[in-house]
Amino acid sequence: MAAAGGAVAVARGARPAQQTGPALAQAGAPVPQVQVVEAPPEESRAVAAEATKHPILPEKNQRQKTEDGTKMxxxxxxxxxxxxxxxxxxxxxxxxxxxxxxxxxxxxxLPYLEPSFPLGNGWNTALMRKCPGEDMKDVYFATEGKDVVGIYSLNNPLLVVRDPELIKTIIVRDFNYFPDRGIYVDEETDHLMAHLFFLGGTKWKALRQKLTPTFTPGKMRAMFGIVLECARVLADVTPAGSVVEVRELIARYSTDVIASCAFGIDVDSQHNPEAEFRQWGRRFFKPSVRSYLTQALGFSNPKLRNLLPIPFTPKDITEYFTRVVDDTVKHREKTGVIRKDFIQLMVQLKNIGYVDDSFSITGQQSTEQTSNRLTTKEVAAQAWVFFIAGFETSSTTVSFCLYELARHPDIQKKVQEEIDDVLKKNNGDVTFDIIMTQMPYLEKVVNETLRMYPPVPVLNREVAEDYKLPGYDCVLEQGTKVLIPVMGLHYDRKFFRNPEKFDPEHFSEEQKASRHSYCYLPFGEGPRICIGMRFGLTQVKVALVHLLSKFDFLPVGDKQSKSSQQWSPPAASSGPRQQPAAVPRLQPSSPAVVLARSSPHQHRPPPAASGQQRSPPAVTSGCSHQRLQPTAVAATSGRSHQPAA
Structure with missing residues (x-):
């Protein structure tokens, strides 16, 4: 409000215009005088309230947005x-x-390899340039002359042990300090992980004691007829005179063996490659980013793996295989069927808490035995590890063996002659004892395959309590990871004269006596040695006997294989068969040419089973496969006998 005489009245709380006297003077206007007058009380309160609603903030706090409206x-x-x-x-x-x-x-x-941020020494494995076995093999040879060497996975310290004597100390003599593998296990989100290979501590010890009786030689003889039947089918479905993808052929054979023994079902994937069970197994083993991350972190850094709540086995795969096991268990319990296979022994442990030679699921129980009983989920977990361990290792070993025999026809001929002689002596019969004891050269061939292509190229252990490392002024703290580079040991010239060459004579008695026994570890050693080793070797040898007794294997690209359609097998008395020429090294997954052989012996027909017949299979609810009934096997002195195909 303007006052008389050019005076300006400013109410309390109002802010006058900021104009200086000189500026007004230059404009030719008289400089007004400012007079402060007291505003009425009601007006002062109104102005104060309005100022409270819209406070005048400092300039630095007024910059809430940039000129384009972006929040600061x-x-x-x-x-x-x-x-x-x-x-x-x-x-x-x-x-x-x-x-x-x-x-x-x-x-x-301790000696160590210099790491680099952030993957430590695991760059090759993390970037998938090399598999873990090859990477550890490189570490082994990069530290020649050292017993141990330290490396890092991310920032996690790992100790690589190179010396066979120290390896023996760790996995046998001082096993109590190294009882576990140190692998991430989450039974709540993935109950199939609660199996013998992954578990540690008291759970592993109790389960190992329960399962050890299931893999004795007597149990292997009882199951032998099932493996033999699958091998006969393998020989029947192998096309002579054709190019065959051996890896897929043997994978279907292994699937049938595992499905029959471990799950009690007949999937017949050898005749039906797209069988449901085979598809689910193929899916699990198919490489993916998810499986790579879960497995890599689960093995190398379990603490970091705890932050990722992703199950090791996909949920739908877990549900499928659990349902298959549950159906089989219920079928056996309901019908009282006794079939001499692995799942029958698991049903024994579930119902009566112990395993015996009767395979019966009923019997007297003590209080201790009742507490030893397995749950259905635990049975499913053991059947699952039977599948993932038995399928991949056995099929890979047979595939690599045939691959090397195709590249070395002289070795193939020698092992074929041994098989022919043994079958002739036994009138075509193949038994567990014949396979395991009467074919020494086949044993050498299989051992050499496992040396060059070990199914588990790295063994891992975890320190359970502080451990004084022998020969060093060093204490390994609890939780430290220890790695044993199996592939590196298998390719060391100190132990094998020509490690890059496939030579079964590496396992002659003379050479075995000249080296340390712990430089050859395809199945591990000590209390945690592979419990299914005997079954796996049986599965491998039976397949090789049936195939090599009927077929010659040639690598694709060989001169003779190109004219395989015109090739005819020689008569038994016509002398040695023609040998294929040497060819460049092929990939192990390369197809092979399969040529029919003339049989130097006559197989007698299958003996009739005494008082036992195969019952028609029952269809399993919810799964597209058949439930197996007891296999008709002729028994002599407690051993299963079947003729070779």
Missing amino acids: AIFFDSWVTEMLAVLSTVFAVLYVTFKINYTYWKKKG
């Missing part, structure tokens, strides 16, 4: 700058932490 960050003008600052800080903290951890083995006074 907390500490910087841009959220991008702020994010970069946060990431830089996190990176710096991680870098310093990893660098400090990378001094672990240096402080321990």
Whole structure:
């Protein structure tokens, strides 16, 4: 409001215009005088209330948005700058932490390979340039002359043990310090992981005691007829004079063996490659980013794996195989069927808490035996590890063996002659004892295959309590991981004269006596040796006997294989069969040419079973496969006998 005489009245709380006297003077206007007058009380309160609603903030707090309307960050003008600052800080903290951890083995006074941030020494494996076995083999040869060497997976210290005597100490003599594999196990989210290979501590010990009687030689003889029947089908479905993808052929054979023995079902994937059971198994073994991450972290860094709540086995696969086991168990319990296979022994453990030679699921129980009984989920977990361990290792070993025999026709001929002689002596019969004891050259061939292509190329252990490393002024703390480079040992010239060459004579008695017994570890050693080793070797040898007794195998690309359609097998008395020419090294998954052989012996027909017949299979509810009934096997002195195909 204007006052008389050019005076301006300013109410309390109002803000006058910011104009100076000189500026007004230059404009030619008289400089007004400002007079402060007291405003009425009601007006003052109204102005104060309005000021409270719209406070005048300092200039630095008024900049809530940039000119284009983008919201400002907390500490910087841009959220991008702020994010970069946060990431830089996190990176710096991680870098310093990893660098400090990378001094672990240096402080321990042990030799080590220099790591690099952030993957340590695991770059080749992490980037999938090499498999873990090949990577550890490189570590083994990069540290020649050292008994142990330290490496790092991310920032996790691992000790690689190279010396066979120290390996023996760790996995046998001082086993109590190294009882576990140190693998991530989450039974709540994935009950199929609660099996013998993954478990540790008291759970592993109790389960090992329960399952050990299921793999005795007597049990293997009882199951032998099932393996033999699958091998006969293998020989029948193998096309002579054709190019065959051996890996797929043997995978279907292994699937049938495992499905029959471990799950009690007849999937017949050898005649039907797209059988449901085979498809589910193929899916599990198919490489994927998910499986790579879960397995890599589960083995190398279980603590980091705990942060990823992803089950090791996909949920739908878990549900399918659990349902198959549950159906089989219920079928056996309901019908009282006794079939001499692995799942029958698991049903015994579930119902009566112990295993015996009767295979019966009924019997007297003590209090202790009642507490030893397995649950259905535990039965499913043991059947599952039977599948993943028995399928992959056996099919891979047979495939590699045939691959090497195709490349070395002289060795193939020699093992065929041994098989022919043994079958002739036994009138075509193949028994468990014949396979395991009367074919020494076949034994050498299989051992040499396992040396060059070990199914488990790296063994791992975890320190259970602080351990003084023999020969070193060093204590390994609880939780430290220990690796044994099996593939490196198998290719060391100190132990094998020509490790790059496929030579069964590496396992002659003379050469075996000249080297340390713990430089050959295809199945591990000590209390945690593979419990199914005997069954796996039986499965491999039976397949090789049936195939090599009927077929010659040639690598694709060989001169003779190109004219295989015109090739005819020689008569039994016409002398040695023609040998294929040497060819360049092929990939192990390459197809092979299969040529029919003339049989130097006559197989007698299958003997009639005494008082036992095969019952018609019952269809399983919910699964497209057949439930197996007792197999008709002729028994002599407690052993199963069947003629070779």
